[in-house]
Amino acid sequence: MNNNLQGLLEGVFGKDRVKTSKEELIAYSYDGFIKECLPEAVVFPLNTEEVAALVKLANTHKFFLTSRGSGSNLCGSSVPKKGGVVVCFTKMEKILEINKEDRYAVVQAGKILEDLQRDLEGTGLFYPIDLGSSRIATLGGSVALNSGGMRALKYGVTRDYLLGLKVVLPNGEIIKTGVLTRKNVVGYDLNSLFCGSEGTLGIITEVTVRLMVKPKFTKVLLNHYQEIKDACGAVNEIMASGIIPTALELVDNLVINAVEDFVKVGLKKDAAAFLLVELTGDPEQVERDSKEIEAICKKYNPSRSEVSKSAEESEKLWLARKSGFGSMARFKPICIAEDLTVPVSRLAETIALIHDLAKKHGVLQGLLAHAGDGNLHPHFLLDNKDEEHKADAIMDELMPFITGIGGTISGEHGVGVGKKKFLHYQLFGAQLELMKRIKKIFDPESIINPGSYLD
């Protein structure tokens, strides 16, 4: 990097919070996807004013900025696609306010989701967004991707809890969006526009989220099935029953084997799938719903059924699901974690198609699914990055089917660079042009997160 830029950055952040050595930059050149792009520098702001000063510098001296939380996204949206400076939020992790009376929290954008949850312990409140990556993901990153996660079935996604944002616009201006009430119809809904925008419209420095009263009681049911169609039959009937589980998760045989070899929780390794159902609420209601769900699950011939009798047992059953992603690393060095969503009634045939296509293209595949939402995560396991074309070939055959039945090519991971090549299956013509025009209004010089699908 040129000395002039380094000097300018150090003028805002001091020497300690500007990284420029090759070794340090490599750590910020990739995220949860397989693409790598080296930045020229990484800076670590402490507050909104520093971010605004940085954006002004970028405008004056014409360099690119890419925001980054923990880099856990799975679509390559935090890699600095055109180089420039990475703005990393890991030092902005303060809680600015927890309001118990009106149930909201104001936090800096780099706050880790699980840390927020921990800080809320003892208040009787919780933040309902629970990602497979909650231990590492930041509030800012999860807002920028409108992350969903495992409890979205009952509680919804990040957007549903977003009350307000503090954002530095691409011209350096600071704005505050939203109000402290859930209802608000004054003007365009800018919270929702920033949420899911993949950091292309501005840099989020503070987030105000709604909190919920923590449920008193939890029960987890785990059913193994020898046929995927039986597991999906149970999902459909549960969803039609009127009961809304907190989570309704499905994993396939490859993941069962990966998990069992890794954490040894006693899973049935010959099962085609297991279905995990979590119910939360007051004890009587949960017991009643649990009996009904148990009866539904039984109708579809489970080869084994378990119901947790304590919080520890619930945790143990969850471990089988939560270890899924990490366990698959045992099979191959490269994992592309895909993300698509279909109407729930089409789950069984979509899963069958994924399995058929993976076989046809010679790719090892393990599936994790937020089944109640129809949200599927096929994981394509590869020997090296050069095999990416095999995963692409599967997606090219899968995507027309997904969009043809009213589904989406991404339910929660985003487009990034990973899905850019598949975008045309879902987004094109006037709708895509409109989005590009919105980007231009916010960022006419294309300074923020350049190289996205909007370029």
Ligand SMILES: Cc1cc2nc3c(=O)[nH]c(=O)nc-3n(C[C@H](O)[C@H](O)[C@H](O)COP(=O)(O)OP(=O)(O)OC[C@H]3O[C@@H](n4cnc5c(N)ncnc54)[C@H](O)[C@@H]3O)c2cc1C
């Ligand atoms: C094991 C594992 C499990 C996962 N489970 C889930 C899951 O259950 N559900 C789910 O939805 N996702 C999941 N993910 C994906 C990922 O963790 C989420 O997308 C997460 O919200 C990203 O947060 P992050 O802080 O790592 O953001 P990053 O990856 O750093 O960034 C994500 C995007 O947000 C932008 N961004 C980051 N900070 C800011 C900011 N302050 N202002 C503006 N833009 C910003 C970046 O430019 C980028 O476009 C999982 C990932 C892994 C590795």
